[in-house]
Amino acid sequence: MSSQAVEIEILGRTIKVNCPVGQETALRAAAADFDSRLNELSQRTKISNPEQLLMFTGLNICSELHNERKEFNNNADSLSERIGQITETLTEALQNQPQR
Numbered sequence: 200m201s202s203q204a205v206e207i208e209i210l211g212r213t214i215k216v217n218c219p220v221g222q223e224t225a226l227r228a229a230a231a232d233f234d235s236r237l238n239e240l241s242q243r244t245k246i247s248n249p250e251q252l253l254m255f256t257g258l259n260i261c262s263e264l265h266n267e268r269k270e271f272n273n274n275a276d277s278l279s280e281r282i283g284q285i286t287e288t289l290t291e292a293l294q295n296q297p298q299r
Contacts, residue, residue, distance in 0.1 A: 209234050210249055236260070 205218040207230035218226045236256050246252055 210237055210252070233260075 200219050202217040202219050204215045205223050205226055206213050206215050207227060237252050240256055241252055
């Protein structure tokens with residue numbers, strides 16, 4: 200897959216990053232979200248050190264991702280359990296059908 204350089208802005212700095220062709224819009228949206236989170240954290244906490252902002256924002260994003268994965272896995276487990284129950288119910292119903 201080929202890539203191209205795309206300019207994004209983080210904390211007022213323009214950075215060129217390689218991006219797979221066709222993913223430029225997603226990269227720019229992710230960069231805008233990240234920059235927004237950094238600025239929001241800076242305003243909320245009065246932290247001005249870029250390294251600290253990057254670290255805390257990265258930790259917040261990882262925490263959100265961890266929680267989303269946990270919720271996804273719980274939902275997948277519940278769905279799998281429900282499918283098992285439906286399968287059992289259908290199997291029992293088919294077994295109780297009169298033979299033709």
